[in-house]
Amino acid sequence: MTNAKDDTLWMSGNEAIALGAWEAGVKVASGYPGTPSTEILENLCRYDGVYSEWAPNEKVGLEVAIGASFAGARALATMKHVGVNVAADPLFTASYTGVGGGLVLVTADDPEMHSSQNEQDNRNYAFAAKLPMLEPSDPMEAKEMLKAAYELSEEYDTPAMLRITTRVAHVKGVVSPGEKLPPKVEIGIAKVPAKLVMLPSLAKKRREVLEERMGRLRGLAEVSPFNRIEDGDRKRGFIASGVSYLYVREAFPEAAVLKLGICWPLPEKKIREFAAMVDELYVVEELDPFLETHIKAMGIGCHGKDLIPAIGELNTAIVRNAIDPAGRRESFAPVDLPPRPPNMCAGCPHRGIFFNLSRMKVFVSGDIGCYTLGFLPPLSSMDACVCMGASVPIAHGMAKALGEGAHSKVVSIIGDSTFVHSGITGLINTVYNNSASTLIILDNRITAMTGQQPNPASGQTIMGEPAHALDLEGLCRAVGVRHVYTVNPHDVPETRKVLKEAVELSEPSVVISRAPCVLLPEMKARKPVSYFTNQENCVGCMACIRLGCPAISWTAFEEGEAELRGYKKSQKGVSKIDEIVCNDCGQCASLCKFNAITRKEA
Amino acid sequence: MEANGNILFSGVGGQGILLASEITAYSLLAAGFDAKKSEVHGMAQRGGSVTAQLRYGKKVWSPLIEPGCADIQVAFEMMEAVRYLPMLHAGSTVIVNTQRILPPAVATGQTAYPENVLDHLSSRNIRVVPVDAFDLARAVGEVRTANVVMVGALSAFLPVDTAVFAEVIGTRVPERFRDVNLKAFEAGRQAGW
Numbered sequence: 001m002t003n004a005k006d007d008t009l010w011m012s013g014n015e016a017i018a019l020g021a022w023e024a025g026v027k028v029a030s031g032y033p034g035t036p037s038t039e040i041l042e043n044l045c046r047y048d049g050v051y052s053e054w055a056p057n058e059k060v061g062l063e064v065a066i067g068a069s070f071a072g073a074r075a076l077a078t079m080k081h082v083g084v085n086v087a088a089d090p091l092f093t094a095s096y097t098g099v100g101g102g103l104v105l106v107t108a109d110d111p112e113m114h115s116s117q118n119e120q121d122n123r124n125y126a127f128a129a130k131l132p133m134l135e136p137s138d139p140m141e142a143k144e145m146l147k148a149a150y151e152l153s154e155e156y157d158t159p160a161m162l163r164i165t166t167r168v169a170h171v172k173g174v175v176s177p178g179e180k181l182p183p184k185v186e187i188g189i190a191k192v193p194a195k196l197v198m199l200p201s202l203a204k205k206r207r208e209v210l211e212e213r214m215g216r217l218r219g220l221a222e223v224s225p226f227n228r229i230e231d232g233d234r235k236r237g238f239i240a241s242g243v244s245y246l247y248v249r250e251a252f253p254e255a256a257v258l259k260l261g262i263c264w265p266l267p268e269k270k271i272r273e274f275a276a277m278v279d280e281l282y283v284v285e286e287l288d289p290f291l292e293t294h295i296k297a298m299g300i301g302c303h304g305k306d307l308i309p310a311i312g313e314l315n316t317a318i319v320r321n322a323i324d325p326a327g328r329r330e331s332f333a334p335v336d337l338p339p340r341p342p343n344m345c346a347g348c349p350h351r352g353i354f355f356n357l358s359r360m361k362v363f364v365s366g367d368i369g370c371y372t373l374g375f376l377p378p379l380s381s382m383d384a385c386v387c388m389g390a391s392v393p394i395a396h397g398m399a400k401a402l403g404e405g406a407h408s409k410v411v412s413i414i415g416d417s418t419f420v421h422s423g424i425t426g427l428i429n430t431v432y433n434n435s436a437s438t439l440i441i442l443d444n445r446i447t448a449m450t451g452q453q454p455n456p457a458s459g460q461t462i463m464g465e466p467a468h469a470l471d472l473e474g475l476c477r478a479v480g481v482r483h484v485y486t487v488n489p490h491d492v493p494e495t496r497k498v499l500k501e502a503v504e505l506s507e508p509s510v511v512i513s514r515a516p517c518v519l520l521p522e523m524k525a526r527k528p529v530s531y532f533t534n535q536e537n538c539v540g541c542m543a544c545i546r547l548g549c550p551a552i553s554w555t556a557f558e559e560g561e562a563e564l565r566g567y568k569k570s571q572k573g574v575s576k577i578d579e580i581v582c583n584d585c586g587q588c589a590s591l592c593k594f595n596a597i598t599r600k601e602a
Numbered sequence: 603m604e605a606n607g608n609i610l611f612s613g614v615g616g617q618g619i620l621l622a623s624e625i626t627a628y629s630l631l632a633a634g635f636d637a638k639k640s641e642v643h644g645m646a647q648r649g650g651s652v653t654a655q656l657r658y659g660k661k662v663w664s665p666l667i668e669p670g671c672a673d674i675q676v677a678f679e680m681m682e683a684v685r686y687l688p689m690l691h692a693g694s695t696v697i698v699n700t701q702r703i704l705p706p707a708v709a710t711g712q713t714a715y716p717e718n719v720l721d722h723l724s725s726r727n728i729r730v731v732p733v734d735a736f737d738l739a740r741a742v743g744e745v746r747t748a749n750v751v752m753v754g755a756l757s758a759f760l761p762v763d764t765a766v767f768a769e770v771i772g773t774r775v776p777e778r779f780r781d782v783n784l785k786a787f788e789a790g791r792q793a794g795w
């Protein structure tokens with residue numbers, strides 16, 4: 001967030017939302033990391049006067065924000081789209097209680113699944129939870145809409161949602177700073193049980209308030225400047241919101257457009273007025289036919305998903321080609337190249353564990369994090385991955401279905417952050433219901449996948465302040481696991497012995513793999529020491545190659561080259577370590593039986 | 603020189619593409635253009651193929667470059683220069699760092715790194731500007747400035763004064779690396795001409 005020129009800033013959508021939260025006078029912000037939402041709190045925590053935190057999961061994050069709102073503060077909760085599933089329970093009832101201080105939930109959706117396990121369209125949540133939702137098109141609008149959402153939240157006594165997508169969150173654009181909003185609600189304890197205690201008799205009354213509030217919000221949608229008709233060529237008229245609006249403006253610069261900045265509730269009158277103005281009406285939206293369905297329910301005919309793809313992101317070309325195939329522009333066909341998938345870092349502690357799993361005949365019930373990359377070759381050792389925390393109950397369910405003895409055929413594997421997020425209850429269930437499967441907890445001290453955010457087991461807060469570090473071994477014992485092992489994953493053979501022992505047990509067991517993520521600052525600050533190959537000792541057994549470490553590569557011999565270089569005639573090639581890339585974990589050395597890999601002291 | 607343009611940065615996670623695209627964006631803004639830039643974070647960064655898309659002009663709507671509409675590609679790795687061929691058009695310019703980073707299937711010996719991979723570009727009337735960014739960065743005394751070398755080469759193709767780039771580099775990189783980065787920029791610019 002630095003000056004682009006004059007008084008304008010060059011910011012990503014997420015940085016702009018953080019600035020917007022500060023300008024809106026947000027006092028308390030909580031959430032859980034998740035692409036593409038993470039940078040909102042990472043930036044907001046640097047502003048003065050705002051309390052920010054990472055919660056263990058999204059439900060807790062939203063509940064913290066609800067509490068702060070009840071105490072009169074403007075509060076923010078941030079999460080990725082699937083995080084809203086986790087937070088849905090408090091969300092639906094916070095809609096009934098309404099707010100004290102303004103309360104906004106930012107949902108960051110990921111059409112195209114750049115970094116997600118599904119591409120759900122969270123506009124549906126606004127409809128289902130009966131909440132207003134704003135949808136910006138770019139960083140500047142994201143900031144303005146967040147501020148407007150706070151005003152709306154307080155005026156209409158409702159939580160509000162701001163929906164962004166990857167192409168708003170991670171797009172940089174020009175942003176101008178604005179005025180700070182003065183507070184409207186006093187901070188303090190207000191006892192209003194009729195509003196805040198949602199037992200059936202009281203909730204029934206609030207249910208009616210909800211309907212009445214939605215009516216008033218519809219009125220607001222009719223007059224809000226965020227919902228505007230941009231007149232133009234009326235042969236084709238477009239209705240769009242969010243980033244789709246930008247694609248429409250670029251593909252059809254002359255056309256009339258109704259831009260819906262408030263995507264729920266919809267301004268029925270304005271939509272009718274616009275539909276009447278234009279010859280042919282097109283609704284352009286990413287993912288679900290959300291606007292289209294509700295517009296058709298008004299009895300207004302329009303094109304939508306009959307032309308526009310429902311899968312993945314849109315862009316200008318997709319929109320143009322769908323509506324005006326004659327305007328299609330040709331482009332070169334792709335060339336067939338070896339793929340370059342993401343890979344765990346050189347020296348990643350997860351690699352050793354997956355190497356061992358790849359050599360054990362077990363079904364690996366996996367979870368989400370950097371370690372999901374253990375699915376890819378050459379390790380290829382993850383057999384299922386559904387959502388955060390699911391690894392543990394899925395292994396338990398499989399073991400119960402498979403029956404007697406199956407506990408040694410299924411193991412679950414989960415990261416530290418994911419275990420705290422939603423793995424603990426699964427483990428409690430495994431113990432409670434007399435299962436015997438093995439859980440591996442990959443404790444790399446941090447939430448790595450999303451860019452190294454601290455979590456309750458890391459011993460520090462979002463601000464880097466010291467905090468209690470959850471005792472994972474103690475916790476596992478406390479829930480009734482009698483066999484808890486801790487291993488150093490970099491010692492691959494030793495770890496294998498422990499894994500074998502744990503898997504054979506007929507009682508639940510947990511193996512905690514403890515070694516820090518190599519991208520942690522303290523790991524990066526280490527003096528550069530690396531491993532190297534004594535190539536004269538290498539017999540070409542490929543034991544180290546099978547680790548899939550990006551620092552290790554294979555050089556195949558040409559016909560006759562082995563003998564020429566003094567190796568056995570049958571040797572196929574040699575292994576080599578790139579010492580600049582190597583991160584000094586020693587896993588390859590622990591596997592090499594020929595003393596061909598040794599540590600190079602600085 | 604055009605008053606608007608689309609620049610695609612491509613490479614492998616960890617090569618410093620983001621800084622390079624930031625310096626370029628700030629320079630275009632300082633020269634009076636509107637700009638938008640798209641990046642993808644998260645899973646895509648773990649050593650995989652990465653891109654950043656930068657668009658500039660009087661007014662930029664979409665943050666994404668249309669297929670076939672990238673005027674310049676700044677590729678930090680040779681194979682990555684070719685991976686995004688569908689984004690280019692005949693007459694595009696590709697500034698490519700002549701470095702090879704082996705993808706897993708090549709490193710583990712299952713397949714070979716494609717030979718003469720840049721021919722896919724030149725045979726389609728795409729102008730290839732090879733830059734040995736590592737060598738130039740090493741020559742100025744800091745291998746980690748390879749990304750700024752690439753910005754220097756790119757600057758030769760943009761309607762922005764060198765002085766503007768120099769000023770932006772001056773404010774974007776930590777003081778103690780300033781001189782070496784300016785040298786890297788200059789070396790890259792020479793290579794771009």
Ligand SMILES: Cc1ncc(C[n+]2csc(CCOP(=O)(O)OP(=O)(O)O)c2C)c(N)n1
Nearest residue numbers: 033034368369370415416417418447448449
């Ligand atoms: C409900 C939900 N929230 C957030 C995410 C995004 N996310 C995926 S994995 C992950 C955490 C990974 O941390 P950890 O379990 O410690 O594994 P690591 O990446 O460190 O290996 C996050 C935040 C998600 N997929 N689902």
Ligand code: SF4
Nearest residue numbers: 345348370448517518
């Ligand atoms: S960021 Fe950390 S946890 Fe993730 S792959 Fe790299 S070393 Fe492993």
Ligand code: SF4
Nearest residue numbers: 347549582583586588
């Ligand atoms: S020690 Fe071996 S496995 Fe570990 S990072 Fe270095 S080359 Fe890779």
